[in-house]
Amino acid sequence: YACVVKAQEYEFPEDFQFGVATASYQIEGAWDHGGKGENIWDRMTHERSYLIEDGSNGDHACLSYYKTEEDVQLLKDLGVHFYRFSISWSRILPTGHANKINQEGIDYYNDLIDRLIAAEITPFITMFHWDLPQPLQEIGGWPNALLADIFVDYADVLYKVFGDRVKDWITFNEPAQICEQGYATADKAPAYTQEGIGGYLCAHTLLIAHGKAYRLYYQDYHEEQQGRVGITIDTGMYMPADEESPDDEEAAERTIQMYYGWHAHPIFSADGDYPQIMKDRVLAKSLEEGFPKSRLPSFTDAEIAMIRGSSDFLGLNHYTSSYCTTIPDEWVLQRPSNYADIEAWCYASPDWETSGSSWLTVYPEGLRKLLIWIKERYNNPEIIITENGFSDKDGSLNDCRRVNYFNSYLEQVLLAIHVDKVNVTRYTAWSLMDNFEWRRGYTERFGIHHVDFDDDERPRTAKMSAYVLKNIILTKKINWDYTPGGFSECDW
Numbered sequence: 481y482a483c484v485v486k487a488q489e490y491e492f493p494e495d496f497q498f499g500v501a502t503a504s505y506q507i508e509g510a511w512d513h514g515g516k517g518e519n520i521w522d523r524m525t526h527e528r529s530y531l532i533e534d535g536s537n538g539d540h541a542c543l544s545y546y547k548t549e550e551d552v553q554l555l556k557d558l559g560v561h562f563y564r565f566s567i568s569w570s571r572i573l574p575t576g577h578a579n580k581i582n583q584e585g586i587d588y589y590n591d592l593i594d595r596l597i598a599a600e601i602t603p604f605i606t607m608f609h610w611d612l613p614q615p616l617q618e619i620g621g622w623p624n625a626l627l628a629d630i631f632v633d634y635a636d637v638l639y640k641v642f643g644d645r646v647k648d649w650i651t652f653n654e655p656a657q658i659c660e661q662g663y664a665t666a667d668k669a670p671a672y673t674q675e676g677i678g679g680y681l682c683a684h685t686l687l688i689a690h691g692k693a694y695r696l697y698y699q700d701y702h703e704e705q706q707g708r709v710g711i712t713i714d715t716g717m718y719m720p721a722d723e724e725s726p727d728d729e730e731a732a733e734r735t736i737q738m739y740y741g742w743h744a745h746p747i748f749s750a751d752g753d754y755p756q757i758m759k760d761r762v763l764a765k766s767l768e769e770g771f772p773k774s775r776l777p778s779f780t781d782a783e784i785a786m787i788r789g790s791s792d793f794l795g796l797n798h799y800t801s802s803y804c805t806t807i808p809d810e811w812v813l814q815r816p817s818n819y820a821d822i823e824a825w826c827y828a829s830p831d832w833e834t835s836g837s838s839w840l841t842v843y844p845e846g847l848r849k850l851l852i853w854i855k856e857r858y859n860n861p862e863i864i865i866t867e868n869g870f871s872d873k874d875g876s877l878n879d880c881r882r883v884n885y886f887n888s889y890l891e892q893v894l895l896a897i898h899v900d901k902v903n904v905t906r907y908t909a910w911s912l913m914d915n916f917e918w919r920r921g922y923t924e925r926f927g928i929h930h931v932d933f934d935d936d937e938r939p940r941t942a943k944m945s946a947y948v949l950k951n952i953i954l955t956k957k958i959n960w961d962y963t964p965g966g967f968s969e970c971d972w
């Protein structure tokens with residue numbers, strides 16, 4: 481095994497940056513305070529609480545809306561270079577439309593931004609992390625193409641009000657979760673089941689919205705503000721179950737192209753537009769199902785050109801991977817769906833360590849393989865890992881398994897940088913603190929700080945992983961034998 485390179489002798493480059501991430505609905509609370517309007521997660525968790533594992537919601541969450549000073553102190557103690565957080569659209573524009581701007585909402589984010597800058601921490605803002613204003617859902621939500629221009633109006637307000645101090649923007653967090661889970665598989669708000677249709681219409685609007693928001697920045701703001709605009713797209717690494725099987729190889733490639741390429745190819749590929757394999761397969765399936773045309777909308781040539789290259793970095797959320805194989809015909813869903821369009825069966829290896837989340841198993845090498853895949857397919861873009869993290873259910877402060885996850889995945893980042901020459905410039909750990917984990921409520925914890933949700937003060941307590949991350953940021957190295965004071969040794 482001499483060839484197994486231990487990444488321990490590698491260091492993170494001098495200018496490599498570390499940060500942590502959160503999202504507005506997951507941490508802020510104050511759901512109806514400070515002039516904020518209702519969003520689709522408020523509505524869904526209030527009206528359909530049975531969809532949330534513990535019947536909870538984000539009404540109070542971590543009460544971060546009232547704890548800016550305390551949370552910025554946590555970030556200072558960690559020594560992070562940047563903090564990735566998201567803006568609640570309905571806190572800035574309560575109806576979603578730019579005709580009514582809520583000054584209290586602006587004041588809240590200005591206070592956070594100014595405190596971060598005073599602490600020499602770069603604010604890294606996500607404009608949209610799933611919390612769509614409810615009135616916009618009532619005119620159809622993202623499947624309504626008109627939402628693209630309404631989103632651009634929102635982005636315009638953000639650039640104008642915060643752009644003098646905020647130079648790092650992400651338009652959308654995870655189009656697949658917003659669209660396929662929001663409008664097709666019902667795993668995310670607004671939890672519709674327009675399988676094979678809702679997700680495709682939603683993502684079509686989102687890609688146009690993203691492209692237009694990017695072009696607006698360069699048309700009206702970049703010259704003066706000199707910032708950057710990107711997008712965050714999530715994906716696992718999909719690998720053939722049997723490396724010798726061409727069918728499995730094809731199933732894996734089809735999956736990453738039609739789950740990840742769906743959103744990444746229009747922006748980051750040389751040609752732009754949806755992946756050809758996706759256009760071909762969805763059209764063929766649609767005609768087979770009796771549709772007069774493809775369920776996948778098509779871009780005009782002008783839209784393809786407008787969206788192509790519309791990102792200054794590639795934001796990547798990665799947690800886990802899968803092996804893929806083709807599914808037997810009898811397994812193929814007899815109804816339209818993205819899943820049936822892909823027609824692959826992907827699963828985690830039983831050998832991989834599990835976590836507190838059913839979908840998250842630990843396969844660090846998957847991250848390196850994915851980084852190489854992106855480098856080769858999208859001409860070596862600047863990659864910012866905008867989320868990576870591990871969940872448990874017990875919230876233990878002695879979170880050895882989370883430490884193991886971070887050390888192992890960061891080792892793969894080091895190998896990708898030094899051996900494979902992938903241009904990764906930043907790493908963001910999900911999450912700064914335990915928070916509202918969507919339909920899992922508070923039953924799954926991703927935080928490097930524990931939050932006591934039974935205490936009205938929502939006290940934050942640093943877990944061992946916070947100290948380990950702090951040490952990595954300080955030393956720019958992975959130190960497997962580092963045990964912070966006050967914690968018992970991990971048995972690896």
Ligand SMILES: O=S(=O)(O)CCCN1CCN(CCO[C@@H]2O[C@H](CO)[C@@H](O)[C@H](O)[C@H]2O)CC1
Nearest residue numbers: 503653654657714715716717800801802839917
């Ligand atoms: O790769 S595989 O195909 O084998 C399995 C993929 C399963 N998906 C991956 C993306 N994930 C959304 C992550 O979602 C992100 O992660 C955090 C933790 O969930 C959330 O709290 C954040 O808000 C969100 O940005 C949902 C589950």
